[in-house]
Amino acid sequence: MSRGLLSCHHGNYSGEQMVSSSPSSSSSSVCPRDEWFNLALRECPAAHENLDLWHQSYFEPMIVDVILVAAPPVGWEPERDFSTTEQYPFHWNSDQEESGSEGKIEKIVERWVLQYEGKKSRDSGAGSRRFSNTLQTFYKKSILLMRSLYATVRLLPAYKIFRDLNSSGRIRSYTLTHKVSSFLEPFTCKEEAEMQRFEFTPVDSSCGRLCLSVLYCSSLLFVSPESSTRMFPQYIDDYVGSPLAEPLKRFSSPTVVQGSLLSSPFSRRHSWVYDHGKASPPSFSFSPSPNHLEKHGSISNPSSCRFQPSSLPPHLPDLPPVHKKNMSFDECYPLS
């Protein structure tokens, strides 16, 4: 079950191209675990790492944290994080700082907890047939649980980030990673307030019961470039050919003689020609209100939020990624 849980996840978040195997192929090329719970999933090596503890003891809880790792925005300072958490929803990881890693922000966006709670007393006098029926029922219910898990993962907000990372070929300033452990690092009250909980109904067996639950961030709007944050127009004042882009280039102003333009090879006025021959940008009448800026925050992905042109170096906004629709396993992971 733990491998199944991790396969459902690592298939999403490992970001690796995995070698596929068709469940209908010959037995020599098909691993039995591909078809556990009647779900033909790709083999996921990452799902089998760090499982030694659970091989020894089924009763240790398995905590799978899905972590969003992002580069801090320009001008962001860690000292400001604790006082202005509304603007900077990520928490500075002091361990990371001590380890000397790059200044990255980490946020746990999903926490999955899988635990097998053993019964104090087992069913006594259970015949082999009864045990077989119990096992079949347990397996059937586990299959149902895995179906629900598979569907639920795709409905959670972090899945959009996963699709964004995998569908677009662009380099993003954020990525998803995971951590598997057997102990809980408790959330702060504020962190827990931002999260929602979903509990799957436990599956009973003759020896205990399997419990699965997830805590997830209900809103990741500050990360996804397809968030509901309205896209504001951005004025680019150093477009190619503009005086600001090429300050050393002399721009000659045409001499107007009786309504016609002479002394210039060009027959029309150019946008950089203004009064007195001086190049100056046109007035920019739009600017987002400071309230909007504070409300939405200078998020980790600066390209997804528009600010006054003077506050940031001008850059082209990220275009929305083109999602590859109706992706099947064969398209994502071509058969070898």
Place this chain on the structure above:
Amino acid sequence: MNCEVCQLKELEVEHFEIREVLRCILHTIVFHRALGLVRPKDIDLELFNITYVQCGDVELEKKIEEKIDEFISWVEKHPNKKSQICLSFYEMKNKHYSWFNKNERLYWEQWFVNLHVTHPKAHSGKSHNSKPMVDPEETGYEDRGVRREALEVSLRDVLFQIIKFVNEKKDHVPPINEKAICFPCEITIPSFVVVDFFAAFVQNYICIASFLFMKFFL
């Protein structure tokens, strides 16, 4: 065996959204009842920011598409009405009577998808207000955006409703047949509900009449 019934939350949809909404809901239910070996397929909705899962069985996909086509045809003839699509799972049981056998469907689960198909409000260019009017196209665009977002939230709620129901009620699910991908199911759309009931009534009537005739006259 109990027949578990799930009434899904009603969704208000426009005509062009019917297909996507129904595909999402019906395939999600079927995925949770296709307990044979499946190769799941992730499908991104085009109108909403939702990914659902199909079980990958071609026959089932074809069956669902046919029923959705029938439903859309029905909606075109009955506009602006609330409607219900029923997805039922059953077992075939062979019932032995004294002198004949009969295969019967024993329904063990029924899902009711409730839709209210609406038509978009027409935006009139006339205004009784003396104040300058906002561009009706812009207002309509914003209204549609708000409505679309609300529908996406509601659709997501319905999907979670399905998952919760599947999780909470497992005991009534029959044993898995490894030879089949999915439990036998049927999709009933509004125009055929009366016909099916009538057909079942006539069939039962003929059976009983034949039995009585055989008993008393032979």
